[in-house]
Every structure is written in structure tokens, then in C-alpha cells.
Amino acid sequence: MAVELHPALEPFAFLLGRWVGEGQGRYPTIDGFTYGEEARYQHSGKPVIEYAQRTWSLDSGAALHGESGFLRPAGSGLVELVLAHGFGIAEVSEGSIRGQRLELHSRSLVSTPTAKAVERLARAIEVHGSELEYRIDMAAVGQPLQRHLEARLRRQS
Amino acid sequence: MAVELHPALEPFAFLLGRWVGEGQGRYPTIDGFTYGEEARYQHSGKPVIEYAQRTWSLDSGAALHGESGFLRPAGSGLVELVLAHGFGIAEVSEGSIRGQRLELHSRSLVSTPTAKAVERLARAIEVHGSELEYRIDMAAVGQPLQRHLEARLRRQS
Numbered sequence: 640m641a642v643e644l645h646p647a648l649e650p651f652a653f654l655l656g657r658w659v660g661e662g663q664g665r666y667p668t669i670d671g672f673t674y675g676e677e678a679r680y681q682h683s684g685k686p687v688i689e690y691a692q693r694t695w696s697l698d699s700g701a702a703l704h705g706e707s708g709f710l711r712p713a714g715s716g717l718v719e720l721v722l723a724h725g726f727g728i729a730e731v732s733e734g735s736i737r738g739q740r741l742e743l744h745s746r747s748l749v750s751t752p753t754a755k756a757v758e759r760l761a762r763a764i765e766v767h768g769s770e771l772e773y774r775i776d777m778a779a780v781g782q783p784l785q786r787h788l789e790a791r792l793r794r795q796s
Numbered sequence: 797m798a799v800e801l802h803p804a805l806e807p808f809a810f811l812l813g814r815w816v817g818e819g820q821g822r823y824p825t826i827d828g829f830t831y832g833e834e835a836r837y838q839h840s841g842k843p844v845i846e847y848a849q850r851t852w853s854l855d856s857g858a859a860l861h862g863e864s865g866f867l868r869p870a871g872s873g874l875v876e877l878v879l880a881h882g883f884g885i886a887e888v889s890e891g892s893i894r895g896q897r898l899e900l901h902s903r904s905l906v907s908t909p910t911a912k913a914v915e916r917l918a919r920a921i922e923v924h925g926s927e928l929e930y931r932i933d934m935a936a937v938g939q940p941l942q943r944h945l946e947a948r949l950r951r952q953s
Contacts, residue, residue: 664923683850687882689882699853702841708886709880709884711910713909719908720885721880723845723886725846727866727876729879729906730886746906747819750888751868751870751888753868
């Protein structure tokens with residue numbers, strides 16, 4: 640069922656679609672790693688973008704991480720993100736959109752009793768033509784905010 | 797790609813699939829309403845269930861609400877939920893599984909600057925054969941915890 644794009648989403652239309660590619664992760668407390676990723680940005684007619692991604696091991700294909708939630712335009716170039724992470728944290732972030740680039744930083748991070756605590760997250764997402772690049776910085780397990788993930792995805796549809 | 801169910805998910809296997817049905821909502825501050833709903837409970841081989849649902853107006857078909865996140869078995873009959881709501885809140889809940897019934901209550905609810913604040917959520921999800929029933933209680937906008945949503949869905953696949 641095709642529904643009309645809500646006018647509030649017009650500045651975000653460049654994100655819509657299914658994206659697939661590869662990324663790499665690093666952190667002082669772990670070995671560096673690479674991963675495959677699929678991300679979907681969709682809408683249902685409301686002024687909110689449904690976002691979900693999953694990653695997998697490039698060696699075995701086994702599932703690694705998953706996250707899903709919603710991007711919410713908040714007017715005047717502002718944007719909000721509510722996101723659930725499969726490893727047991729829930730995130731509220733806020734930031735801005737400028738052209739085809741979003742920058743978001745965490746406002747609240749809450750976790751389940753069994754999850755690793757994450758103190759801060761900051762992400763930048765940028766689209767050039769059919770390529771989406773993102774970078775996620777993280778402060779966790781006592782380490783200062785620093786680069787954690789970088790990936791480059793290509794639009795599939 | 798079919799992947800093997802993680803052993804930690806075996807007690808939750810009754811939830812897996814796609815469910816469709818109808819529900820009704822009420823709250824002292826709003827008119828009662830009914831809605832259509834589709835919910836999906838899936839897995840990718842990890843010890844976590846990917847959950848997403850969306851609801852729509854039974855009159856117009858227009859999108860109403862959406863939420864997505866993850867159910868996490870936490871051992872000894874305990875379960876955790878991390879969930880993002882399209883209207884701008886992120887939820888961490890915890891609870892228990894007994895037979896084919898889950899009961900969860902919120903531990904942390906965080907919201908974006910533009911979202912309505914919700915103070916508490918409690919949900920019960922129960923499956924009988926091919927029917928899933930849930931009830932969600934909510935404390936919000938100064939009202940005490942009380943019934944907000946009830947729905948009955950049928951398994952589609």
C-alpha cells in the first residue's frame with residue numbers, strides 16, 4: 640500500500656529505502672571487527688520515519704547487532720531519534736538535519752538489568768547519491784566518547 | 797534465510813510469527829477508539845526476539861501508532877523489553893514469562909522534547925492456540941496506572 644509522504648518528511652526523503660553495505664568497528668576494550676549491514680528507512684504516512692537495521696558477521700553470516708526505532712522531524716531543522724538496541728539499551732537522541740546530513744547525540748540512554756551500560760552515543764548520517772555513510776561515536780565502560788562504528792551502504796530500492 | 801532458534805528462545809517460540817487483528821483504546825483524557833493491528837515477532841539466531849507492530853484506523857486505514865524493539869530472555873523465567881514508540885518515547889521494561897503468558901512493567905521511560913510524557917506502562921501478552929491477546933495499562937498526563945489498550949490478534953504465519 641503506497642501512502643503519500645507527509646510534508647514534514649520531505650527534507651528526509653533522501654533517506655528512504657533499503658540500504659546494504661559493510662562497516663567496521665573499533666573500541667579500546669575490544670578487537671577491531673568488520674560487518675555486513677542492511678538498513679531500512681520507511682514511512683507509513685505519518686510525520687515519522689521507521690528505521691531498522693541489522694548487522695552480520697562477514698565471515699559466518701551470523702547475526703551480530705540489531706536496532707530499530709523512529710526518526711521524528713521536530714521543526715526548524717531539528718530531528719529526534721527514539722531507538723531500541725538488541726543488546727538491551729533504549730536511546731533518545733536529538734540533533735539536526737542540514738542538506739543530506741543528520742547529526743544526533745544522545746539525550747537519554749537507559750538499559751536493562753543485563754545490558755552493558757552505554758554513557759553517550761553520537762551519530763552522523765550522510766547520503767551522497769546512492770551511498771549512505773554513517774559514523775557512530777560511543778562513550779561506554781568508562782571510556783571517553785570516541786569513534787566506534789563506520790559504514791558505507793548502497794541504496795537497493 | 798532460515799536460522800536455528802537459539803535455545804534461550806525456546807520458551808518464547810509460541811510468540812514467533814505475524815499476527816493481525818483489532819484492538820480498542822480508552823483513557824480518561826480521550827475518546828475511546830478502535831484500531832487494526834499487525835505485530836511481528838521474529839528472530840535471527842541470537843537470544844533475542846525482534847518485535848515490531850503498527851496500528852491503523854479501522855475507518856480510513858490511516859497509520860496510527862508504531863513501536864519496535866526487542867524482547868530479551870534474562871534467565872530464570874525473567875524477560876526484558878527495550879522498545880521505541882513512534883510518538884517519541886523509549887522504554888525499558890522487565891517482567892516474567894509463565895507458560896504462554898508474559899507480564900512486563902516499565903523500569904525506565906524516556907522521551908524526546910516534543911513527546912507526551914508517559915510515567916508508567918504495564919503489559920500482559922498471552923497466546924492461546926492461534927490467538928494472541930494483550931493488554932497495556934498506562935500512567936500518563938497525571939492519571940494513575942489504568943487500562944489503555946486491549947487487542948486480540950490471530951496468527952497469520
